[in-house]
Amino acid sequence: MSATTNHNESSMTRTAQSRSSVLRWIVHVTLIGSAITSLVLEPVLSLHVAFGLIFVLLVGVHLAQRRRISKRLAVRLLKFQKLLAPPGRLALADGILFVMTMAMLLSGFWDLWAPHHTKIRWHAITGVVLTVYLAVHTVRRWRRLRFSQIR
Secondary structure (H helix, E strand, O other): HHHHHHHHHHHHHHHHHHHHHHHHHHHHHHHHHHHHHHHHHHOOOHHHHHHHHHHHHHHHHHHHHOHHHHHHHHHHHOOOOHHHHHOOOOOOOHHHHEEEEEEEHHHHHHHHOOOOOOOOHHHHHHHHHHHHHHHHHHHHHHHOOOOOOOO
16 A cells, blocks of 8 residues: 555645646746747837836746745855855856846836936946847757756
8 A cells, every 4th residue: 555655646746746846847937938939029118118028027937936945045145265166157157147036117107207317328238238138048048948857
């Protein structure tokens, strides 16, 4: 009977892992889709803002899905001597993505609500930098996106 119980527990664990893998994949695809859609619809301000906010919310979901890893990576950022090791570089990359996303959000609100037009278009600049960074980030992780799991 214990063999059957172990098999059932093992089967349920695999089902839960595959479900979390699918959920994580959906978040990845929606992140990519909302970023591309926001860029394409930039001339239509209301849609650009809507898809941009969806992207920022999904970044929060993405970080929440990997909260254990995100917490460890945040701690690694405080240890400067370990930033050159692979986990430290990953922590640095995630930190840069987070900062760029927040800069994009805040500069977008500034451009939207500023009483006067700014000479330097911070939102456009952060948009270009974030787009390039996201493209590199996605291409480097493309093979792992489908089978990534929530831990």
